[in-house]
Amino acid sequence: MAPTSPTLIGSVRRALVLLELVAEHHELTAKRLARMAGLPLATTYHLLRTLVHDGHLRNERGAFRLGPAAPRLVGQGRRHGARLPEWLRLLATDLDAPVSYAVMEDGEVELVLSVDGPDRPAVQEWAEYRTTAHAHALGQCLLAQLDAGARRAYLARRPVSRLTPRTVPDEEALMRRLAGIRRGAPVVEREEYVLGTVCGAVPIAVGGARSAVGFSLPVAEEDRLEETALRLRERLEQALTAHAFTVLT
Numbered sequence: 001m002a003p004t005s006p007t008l009i010g011s012v013r014r015a016l017v018l019l020e021l022v023a024e025h026h027e028l029t030a031k032r033l034a035r036m037a038g039l040p041l042a043t044t045y046h047l048l049r050t051l052v053h054d055g056h057l058r059n060e061r062g063a064f065r066l067g068p069a070a071p072r073l074v075g076q077g078r079r080h081g082a083r084l085p086e087w088l089r090l091l092a093t094d095l096d097a098p099v100s101y102a103v104m105e106d107g108e109v110e111l112v113l114s115v116d117g118p119d120r121p122a123v124q125e126w127a128e129y130r131t132t133a134h135a136h137a138l139g140q141c142l143l144a145q146l147d148a149g150a151r152r153a154y155l156a157r158r159p160v161s162r163l164t165p166r167t168v169p170d171e172e173a174l175m176r177r178l179a180g181i182r183r184g185a186p187v188v189e190r191e192e193y194v195l196g197t198v199c200g201a202v203p204i205a206v207g208g209a210r211s212a213v214g215f216s217l218p219v220a221e222e223d224r225l226e227e228t229a230l231r232l233r234e235r236l237e238q239a240l241t242a243h244a245f246t247v248l249t
Contacts (some may be wrong), residue, residue, distance in 0.1 A: 015047045017053050088115040097108035097215040098122035102138040104210035109133040123216045134160045135167045136193040137201035141212040144181040166191045192213045200229035
């Protein structure tokens, strides 16, 4: 008796093709997805609506990116990559500075992990990160990834406050600063979160997740702030190119 062929569900296979394309290209429109997958546009929209509804994709002004449920497909769930501490330790040594990783999760800025530099400890979280995102580079980096409406909503819950004389003075000043940050560009702040310390951060644009990696330096080393921020971006781009971003999601 000849073996029977397995029953294949076409819609499942088509949905997985769309997920793979978005994962590979990070951001695609419905029309481009339809062309790349060889699917009718109406079918593509139907599949995309389902994937967005279930959280596997996110629709951001017509561009589709991986959504909050996508990490569960590779067994990560809400946990962060097991290799994250190792990667941050290597980064701290390379930058000769303490480094930290933060995410925007459930509408809040969350500090996930900090690693000391070779010769100095990370800045102590003396004020809760979720209430002081306006004052530190990691928080500003995450807020810059939101649209203007989402920023306003966040600041309505977590209003701007002066932590040091150099903290951004009010919400309008912060909104102008965030609007001027180019997509993917490093963010730096000088003694806005704590006196005596300058910080930089770089956004991680992978799928629909919002996260960032940052570092801190004593103000005496402020002259290498911009250079270190650019080096951090280079190291992050190398990790993304090598598909090592799984440690960060």
